[in-house]
Amino acid sequence: MEFEGLLGYAHGMVTKSIAGLAENNRTEEVACGAWSARDVMGHLCTFKLYTVDVISTFVGNTATPYLDLMGQQRGNFGDEQVAQRKHFSFEENLLDYNVAHARMMALLARIPAASLHQAGTLPWYGMEYALDDFILYTDFGHQIEHASQLALLRDRVLVR
Numbered sequence: 001m002e003f004e005g006l007l008g009y010a011h012g013m014v015t016k017s018i019a020g021l022a023e024n025n026r027t028e029e030v031a032c033g034a035w036s037a038r039d040v041m042g043h044l045c046t047f048k049l050y051t052v053d054v055i056s057t058f059v060g061n062t063a064t065p066y067l068d069l070m071g072q073q074r075g076n077f078g079d080e081q082v083a084q085r086k087h088f089s090f091e092e093n094l095l096d097y098n099v100a101h102a103r104m105m106a107l108l109a110r111i112p113a114a115s116l117h118q119a120g121t122l123p124w125y126g127m128e129y130a131l132d133d134f135i136l137y138t139d140f141g142h143q144i145e146h147a148s149q150l151a152l153l154r155d156r157v158l159v160r
Contacts, residue, residue, distance in 0.1 A: 003108055003116070003135065010143035011101050014044065017150035018094070020158055026090040031153040032146065035082060040146050041093035042085035043078055048100040050077075051139045054122070055107045058115060058131060071124075104139070 018026070018037060026037040035043065046066060053064035073080045085093060108116075115121065116132045125134055 003132070004105065006140055007101075007105065007108075007135070010140045010147070013147035014097075014143050014150065017147040017154060019154070021154055022157075023090065025153070025157045029153055029157055032149045037150055037153055038088070038090040038093060039082045039085075040150060041090060041097055042088055043082050044143060044146055045093050045097040045100060046081035046085065047078070047138065047142055048097055048104060051135065052100055052104045052107065054134060054138075055104060055111070055131065058111050058121070059107060108135075 018041070021037060029036060031037045031040050050066040050070050053061075053067035057064060057067075069081070070077050088096075111131070116135075117130050119130045120127045121131055122129055122134055
């Protein structure tokens with residue numbers, strides 16, 4: 001599996017999906033459920049930070065605030081984190097998302113391929129899974145899902 005290309009593709013889909021959205025479309029139009037594009041970007045950012053925390057444990061990091069929050073907030077993590085980022089602008093969420101993506105890619109470059117593919121390295125996630133499985137589900141798939149929603153919003157408001 002070639003993570004750089006896959007994750008770059010998903011990241012590119014997100015950034016392309018928001019191209020051309022005016023500020024009012026980013027904050028006032030619904031993109032996903034009750035979330036605006038700003039909210040979706042905040043959501044993607046916090047999930048990216050969560051993923052970064054998990055990956056960072058493979059290079060010896062023990063400070064994992066987003067991983068800890070995910071454990072505490074369980075199924076409410078997404079909504080809780082969007083609420084925490086309500087005061088962030090769309091641009092602030094986008095910047096944090098891009099910084100987290102760059103950090104994730106830098107961390108992945110430090111992890112040997114064998115470690116990425118080794119099942120059982122994330123026991124809390126499931127002994128049958130490896131870090132690459134976690135990344136594909138939590139980052140890649142998540143970005144593709146929300147990029148599609150953002151693209152639908154963009155197409156809807158730009159056609160008006």
